[in-house]
Amino acid sequence: MRRLALPAVLVAVSALSACSMGGLAMPTPTPSETTGPTPAPSATVIAGPTTVDPLPSGTFLQVSATAISGDSVLRVVLTVHDAVPLDDPDAEDAWAELQSSCPNAIDSQLEIHPGLQPVGVILSTVEAEGNWRGGPPFGVAPGGTLVSLADGSIAAPPSDPPGMFGCSATVLTGEGRATIASLVLGDPTEVDDALEAGLANGLYGLEIAEGTAVVTWRDCVVQLSNRAERLSADRGWVPPGEWGTGCLIGDPGEI
Secondary structure, three states: OOOOOOOOOOOOOEEEOOOOOOOOOOOEOOOOOOEOOOOEOOEOOEOOOOOOOOOOOOOOEEEEEEEEEOOEEEEEEEEEEEEEEOOOHHHHHHHHHHHHHOHHHHHHHHHHOOOOEEEEEEEEEEEEEEEOOOOOOEEEEEEOOOOEEEEEOOEOOOOOOOOOOOOOOEEEOOOEEEEEEEEEEEOOOOHHHHHHHHHHOOEEEEEEOOOOOOOEEEEEEEEEOHHHHHHHHHHOOEOHHHOOOOEEEEOOOOO
């Protein structure tokens, strides 16, 4: 995988008409168009572009794509709101749930990162509309790469075996809504810097869950706030077309 710096232009409406396994088209600054059936040798019908609502005010970024598995079709939207400190009222319930459901995962990460402490959470929501008809689970990358917990009717139960890195993968099961909290570690004396680094180091988007049947992702759209655009350029985020599967954007880590 090649690490690229995104251009300093708005990529809020970059769209892919084929976010699927086995090689993705590179994202473009404007929504893509898909070619429909050809009714006659000399005529081609062009479908309208994928359209999305403007990025909600105060949102860090948004990733949306259409999941297809057989006859099942699902439009999934991941909205990343922000990273907030643990003493923020919006973080209190999420932090309590993380400690209750993922204690072994948290302990494992603290062993790997001595000197760092939990300082905040990245909060996000997922909205999935369509008819999944028992389609396979799919994965969500909510920014934080250490410990994440999804809550909602479509959230698969967390896995947190002792001594392992449970709660590191977020898996959803179909249409509905879920909220996600992802833990951020850092220097407790530099909380703001740690939260900023947590956002900059994040991976965001939709992907195939490990061990499931193939899901094809299409009409991938990434919308970045000004803050996300700045961090993407600073960190050299890899755009969707470089990942090879799903609809993802973010820091690939050490490669």
